Amino acid sequence: MIDRNMKTPPQHGGRLQAAAEQFNIPLSDWLDLSTGINPVNWNVPSIPQQIWQRLPERYEQLEAAAAQYYGAQVLAIPGSQWAIQNLPTVLKAERVWLPKEAYEEHQYWWLRHQRNLCFYESLAAITPNQYDAVVCINPNNPTGNTESVADIIELADRLQSLQGYLILDEAFMDPTPEHSVLCYDQELPASLIVLRSLGKFFGLAGLRLGFVYGGESIREHLQRQLGPWAVSHPAAYIGELALRDTNWHCYARTQLKEQSNQLQRLLLQIVPANNLRSTHLFCTLRLTESKADSLYNHCARHGILVRHFPQWAKIRVGLTTKNGMERLQSALQCWET
Ligand SMILES: Cc1ncc(COP(=O)(O)O)c(C=O)c1O
Known part of the structure; x- marks a missing residue:
């Protein structure tokens, strides 16, 4: 049953501790495939002492590195989750369109701010009214x-x-x-707000760093909401280096x-191609x-x-990684479909 009212916060992957207790397997023995985070993260160097000691003064260098990486001017935020939680306080939209199946934090935060929700299966099915907002996740999780840049x-x-x-x-x-829509070679519509994350591809989910692209007035609103030191100095330091490491x-x-190709080949042994995305x-x-x-x-056991x-x-x-794939393969081989 889908809880459309979402009274309780959504649950997420990565809850190893709970699984260890439920299945009575020591924490250190688990292979965690429950997130979409790069298993080989960008290698974090040691951080100079003054970065820990001093507050970050400005995010100019970080945002310059981000502008180069994303191809657009963006605002640094403590993870894209921060924007998901705060956009409902900044945007007046009364009605919000959401993908039927998606990362549930979007739905949760719009509901917390008492907005009306509509759910769509494809962008083509959206029939927006004046002042509506649409949330699109590209590629969608899970x-x-x-979606194509042209359709967006x-x-x-x-x-x-x-x-x-x-x-x-x-x-x-x-x-x-x-x-990415940020690579579009013409001016982007002022209605567009784009969220980016350093958590997934860089494998730095714990860093809590992300970026938001939006028109000037949205960026200013979000900036005010952020306050002075929302992104930690170590996160800004590491983020800049990671973004510049072409x-x-x-x-x-x-x-x-x-x-991903290897994983697909393995999973196709247990499901037909139509059932795998x-x-x-x-x-x-x-x-x-x-x-x-x-x-x-079966996998948990x-x-x-x-x-x-x-x-x-x-x-x-x-x-x-290779070892993880071998472990997964041997577990899947004895799954009774
Ligand atoms: C689709 C999607 N957007 C945003 C986030 C938030 O990521 P972060 O706050 O680490 O940038 C997640 C986290 O899983 C996600 O799945």
């Missing part, structure tokens, strides 16, 4: 659905003429930057593509309710945590 721009133009907004969550876009970006993109950071299986349940429990979405009968599997 469905893996993708077309919708953003439509919303602009209705004085509405398009909030585009590109948290998982970094492996395929050529599909050699690593190329290496990581190649690695992730290869790992993939991005360069995770794969998602569409199953029956009982099979999703069975696969989740082997000390492998995957993400179960019982409300949609889906299992999301994150990428892993």
Whole structure:
């Protein structure tokens, strides 16, 4: 049953401690495939003492590195989650369109701010009124659905003429930057707000660093909401270095593509191609309710945590290294479908 009112905060992947207790397997024995985070993170160097000691004065260098990396002027925020939580306080939209299956924090925070929600299966099905906002996640987590830049721009133009907004969550876009709307070669519509994250591709989820692109007035509103030191000095220091490391970006993109292909090949041994969707950071299986349940429990009994979405009968599997793949393969081989 989908809890459309979301009285309780959504749950997320990565809850290893709870799994360790439930399945009585020591924490250190688990293989965590329950997130869409790069299993090989950007290697964090040691941080100079004064970075710890002093408050960050400005984020100019960080934002300059981000502008170069994303191809647009962006505002540094403590994770894209911060924007998800705060946009409802900044945007007046009364009605908000959300993907039917998606990262549930969007829904949760709009509901907390008492907005009316509509759910859509495809962008083409959206019929916006004046002042509506649309949330689009590209690629979508967990469905893996993708939208074209042309369709996104077309919708953003439509919303602009209705004085509405398009909030585009590109948290998982970094492996395929050529599909980002920020690479669009013409001026972006003023209705467009784009969220980016350093958590997924860089594998730095714990750093709590992200960016938001938006028109000047939105950036100013968000800036005021942020206050003076919302992004920690170590996060700004590390983020700048990671964003400038173009050699690593190329290496990581190649690695992730290869790992995703390997994972797809493995998962195709247990589901037909129609039931498998993939991005360069995770794969998602569409199953029956009982099979999703069975696969989740089977993997957990082997000390492998995957993400179960019982409300949609889906299992999301994150990428892993060679050893992890071997472990997953041997667990899947003895799953009774
Ligand atoms: C689609 C999507 N957007 C945004 C976020 C938030 O990421 P962060 O706050 O680490 O940037 C997540 C986290 O899982 C996500 O799945």
